[in-house]
Amino acid sequence: EAQVTQNPRYLITVTGKKLTVTCSQNMNHEYMSWYRQDPGLGLRQIYYSMNVEVTDKGDVPEGYKVSRKEKRNFPLILESPSPNQTSLYFCASTSGRLAGNNEQFFGPGTRLTVL
């Protein structure tokens, strides 16, 4: 089954404690991205990656890091989380602009609370 998986689904942590949210897709997609969703602000793109070892900043990259060492995985790293990073995070993948049908597939979301 084609899918995007994220782990963990729920996480409560404290300020400053490094964390990683994993994202994996099994569709051989080139393009992967991370979003955060906040009430009144909608979905905002944090980082995206058009292929292995290629990453770019989205609209709200501050406080986040990503890596793309393998095509299927795109982890989101918060080196020193702060309360304003409390949010609902989504990972998504798509075949990308260069490959025809570009339907985005979303993971189930990770609800992060930073105390």
Place this chain on the structure above:
Amino acid sequence: KQEVTQIPAALSVPEGENLVLNCSFTDSAIYNLQWFRQDPGKGLTSLLLIQSSQREQTSGRLNASLDKSSGRSTLYIAASQPGDSATYLCAVLMNRDDKIIFGKGTRLHILP
């Protein structure tokens, strides 16, 4: 900078009505536009994707149109049902930098 706006922010209609959701964007240099559905606390489910060269796409009771030159897309839902209640979001993929920009969504409530 691309801005994507969805109007109205919320909508309640009786079951069985046909309805239209609107999405507008300020920069017409888009590669495609996609409509999603999101149920409370859940992820997004793709409904329809329209390439920039297309005018519309249809899936069942849903029809999405795109007028790139005027920066508008509409999602038409025919014969609405209570199960259609959800938030509907549109998103554009930019030609220039491959960023994806979302609207804030329209929260739809179908009254039984």
